[in-house]
Amino acid sequence: MASVKINASKTITSILLGIFSAVFLLPLIWMVSAASKLEKDVMSFPIQWIPKHWNLISNFKAVWFGNVPFSLFYFNSLKLSVLMTLATLIFSSMAAFAFTKLHFRGRNVAFGLLLSFMIIPSEATLVPRFLILKWLHLYNTHAGLILMGMFSIYFTFLLRQFMMSIHNDYIEAAKIDGAGYFLIYWKIMLPLCKPILATVGIIKFIWTWNDYQNPLIFLISKKLYPIPLGLQLFKNDYADNYAILMMGSLSAIVPLLVVFIVLQRQVIQGISLGGVKG
Template identity: 75%
Template sequence: MSLRKFDFWKLFNTVIIGLFSLCFLIPLLWMTSAAMKYEKDVMVFPIEWIPKAWNAVGNFKAVWAGNVPFHLFYFNSIKLSVIVTALTLIISSMAAFSFTKLNFRGRNIAFTLLLTFMIVPEQATLIPRFLLIRWLGLYDTHAALILMMMFSIYFTFLLRQFMMSIHSDFIEAAKIDGAGYFRIYWQIMLPLCKPILATVAIIKFIWTWNDYQMPLIFLLDKDLYPITLGIQLFKDDYADNFAVLMMASLSAIIPLLVIFIALQKQVIKGIALGGVKG
């Protein structure tokens, strides 16, 4: 009896969660449907989820072969996301290794001070960062975005929590064999941290790809725009053509959907490991 009751509630909870998930998916489904239609059919009510007349090819050509250089925005986003993600992995993992496995005076105090900066809103530091970037001569360059986005207190904390679960006997054995700290970090710690490194890489890539505020403030040249700003330019040429705008939006999120769907289990596993260990 208890088993049947348990199965019933499990099924009930699954259905409820499924319905809530469907509610969150409705905007994505509508965007996909609108991207496949002619403009005159987008605002038809009730909604035609499956278009009667398809114009996916025409909308696709308008996005990728029109006056707005959508391919350039795509390249800029890929460039920024890959570089920032790679540098974040290196810097955050080195910092986490130092705070976890290196014994130096003031280590705990330094880490506590580092964590305190997590409570400072990012918007509160925009003006100082803007002045600093102008002083360095990096304003309106990708280098400015890379410099500001490659440091992450959150990912340093996440990696540190995972590294705390790795026994120090590995390091002591490596020291006996004559390995230096960098070799220990590169050949021992990083291979053991592959699950959490994969999680950090995926999340950081998605965050960088979706970032709108930083490029908006620190970029002026349209040729440097990432895809988040580039989509805004479609409003000038296609202000009333929601079908083309939806195709542009759909094209912008396809890489993120593919990455997350393919690696979602690893993301959830890495977050759980980083959050509970140590």
């Protein structure tokens, strides 16, 4: 009898979750539908979820081979997002390892001082960062954006909290075998931190891919624009053509879906591992 109640509860929960998932996916489904239609059919009522007249290929060509260099914007976003994500994973994990497993005078004070900088909004540092990049001759370059985005206090904090749960016996055993700190970090800590590294990688990639403010302030040349600024130019040329705009927006979110699909297994493993530890 108890098993029947449990199965009924799971069935009801699955149905409710399925309904909520469908509701949350409706905007994406409408975007895919609109990107496949003729312009005159996009705003038709009632909504035609399955287009009567398919125009997917023409909309695709208008986005990728039209007047706006969409492929260049795409490449710029991929370049910035991948390099910033990799740099953040490396530098933030190294900092977290130092604040967690290395013992030096003033470690806790230094970490507390580092965390205090989180209360400063990024908008308050726009002018100082602008002046620094001008002084370094990195204004209007991708290198300047990457330099500003390669380290994160927030992700250092997340990685440190995860590393604190890793027992020091691993490090002591490695020291006995003659391993140095870098080898311990590279061969022991990073493999054990795969779940949190995957989580940080997803969040950082999404933040960088969707970043509008920093490219707007620190880039002038249109050939350096990433997707958010490129879509704004795209909107100016196709302000009334929602089918092409939806195709551009749909193309812009594909890398985000790919990154999440690739790394979600590590994230789920991390959640499961945390549940077992708890």
